[in-house]
Amino acid sequence: MDRQQLRETLLDVLEQETWERPANLADDVKIREGLKLDSVDLLSVMLRVETQLSISLNSSDFEKVVTVGNLLDVIQAKLAAGPARKVA
C-alpha cells in the first residue's frame, strides 16, 4: 500500500469517526487544529486503522505525531514491519 492509498484509507476512517471527509489531508495538516481531533478521537481513529490494516499500534508510536504526515509515517513503518501478531 503506497502513501496515497494509505491517505485514502485514513480519509475513510476519519469520515467514519467525524462524519466529515476532510477536504485537505496533506502531510502538513495538524491533527489537533486542522482535523479538530482530540486525543480520544485520535485513539479511536487508530483503533479503526489497526483493525482495517491488521497492524498493531501503541501509545509510544504517537508521542511525536503532530501532523498527518507524522501519522502516515508511523502507519507506513508498521505496515513495512509486517502484520500484527496476536498475543495468545
Next chain:
Amino acid sequence: MTHSGEACLHLSSWGTARADLSAIAALRKSLPAWAPKDTPGHFLKHADEQTVLAVAALDAAIGSSGRPTSDYHDWAIVAAPRFIGRLAGGATLQRYSRGGGSAISPHLIPQHSLHSISGALSILLSSRQPNFGVGGTGHSMVEGLLAAHTFPQSGSQGTWLIATGWEPEPQLDATGNCCNEPVCHAVALALQSAQQDGSCGRLRLLGDYQSIESSAGHYWSESAAGLCCRLAELVPNGPATCFGWHLPSGGALILEATNTAANLRAAA
C-alpha cells in the same frame, strides 16, 4: 439566607428538552448556535444520549434568558444524570464479549461517565468555573439540587443545574440493543444568589419541618423527567408551580417556577 432556617437561590431562567431514542441521532449533528466557532462538528457524535439532551435543554434555557452566552462564562455547572451510560454500557459489554478489549471504544469513559455531561457543557459554554456530575442514581434529581444549592457562589456568577434521565428506563435485550421506547428528558435551571430582572422562580432549602408539612399542592420527588414535563406544561405568566424534595438529613428543597413568554418562544 432569607430568614431563619431557609436559604434561597433565584431561578433566572430554565429550559427543557425531550426526545425519543430514535430522534437523538439527528440532534447529535446540531450544535447550539452559541457553541464556540472552533467546536468540531462531531462534538456530540460519541456523547451519551443524556448529554445530547442536556445541551438542548441548556440551549432552551439560554434562549429564554435573553442574555448573551458570554454572560455564562463564569457560571459553575452541576449535572445530575440518572443512570448515565446504561445504553452504551450494554452495547460495550456485547462488543467486548465478541471482540475483546480492542473492540471497545475509547470514548466510553470520557463520554458516558458521571462527569461527562458537565464536562461537555463546560467546553461548549467556555466556562471558567468548576463543573462536575453528582448523583447518577435514582435520586440524582434531589442530589443535584442540593449540590447546586450548596455550591459556593463566590467566584461564579451563578450555577447551572442540568438534570437528565430516561422515562421509562431503556430495556436492553440479550444483544445489548434497546427493546422499548424510552424518552430522554433534560431540564436546565439557572440559579443565582442575587435576584435578577425577569426572575422566574426560586429554589429554597428549608430546615423547618412545619413549613414543609404545610406545603400542600406541591409536586413531590419529581425525577428530571417529571420536572421536565411539568415545567413544559406551565402557562405563560401564570402562578408559580411548586416542587418539593425531602432531604435524607431532614428539611426539604422547594422549587417554585413560573413560565414566561420568553420560555415559550425558546421552546417553539
